[in-house]
Amino acid sequence: MTKRFLFISDFDGTLSDKDFFHVLINRHFADQAEKLYADWDQKVMTDLEYLSRLFSRADRDQQELDEDIDAVPFDPDAKAVIEQVKKLGGDFVVISAGTDYYIKRIFEKQGITDVPVYSNPGVYADRGIQLQVDPNGPYFSELYGIDKQKLAKDLMKNYELVFYAGDSGPDLKAALLTDTIFAKGKLQPLLDQENRDYVAINNFKDVANYLSTHEEAIINGGR
Secondary structure, eight states: OOEEEEEEEOOTTTTBSSOHHHHHHHHHOGGGHHHHHHHHHHTSSOHHHHHHHHHHTOOOOHHHHHHHHHTSOBOTTHHHHHHHHHHTTEEEEEEEEEEHHHHHHHHHHHTOOSOOEEEEOEEEETTEEEEOOOTTSTTOOTTTSSOHHHHHHHHGGGEEEEEEEEOSGGGHHHHHTSSEEEEOTTHHHHHHHTTOOOEEOSSHHHHHHHHHHTHHHHHTTTO
């Protein structure tokens, strides 16, 4: 049975104003920050390897790590947008190349329920977050841990209309599959290079305004 519409969103830098790994670096690795950010920008290793090493080296007890997660600046309009999507008859899902360990805690703190989270599994152990990525999983990516494009393609199959919100390179291929793209940050010039139209946003208040002004089209499956 075909459903009305799906809203897929990235998490770090999209639903949040700062990536969780930035919070960790700034709070606990300030003396190494320049090198850590340079390594990330220059891609000296895969994103999966980088995050796995950084998260596992947090050297925090669980309560302290929870405090770090609580320091992630979550978009104040995101919850209202999720509720707006559901009110319009849509489903909201998150696809993240981070880890579900902090995403699920943030959603719980925000009172956000019934939102599937597709991300790299993580558990607290040895004073850090240990990623438990299955290399034999159907959506495994050597670069990111999770292949957003492949997963989005499968999720989209039963929907008439699909939205995507993202902010960076790992979102590009998945976003290009969808009908309407809400783009922040580095994703905007990447879409320009692809000659692909998008809705430029700074935050989820912009998304809320778009959904409000396009309600009739959304309800009618984009027609």
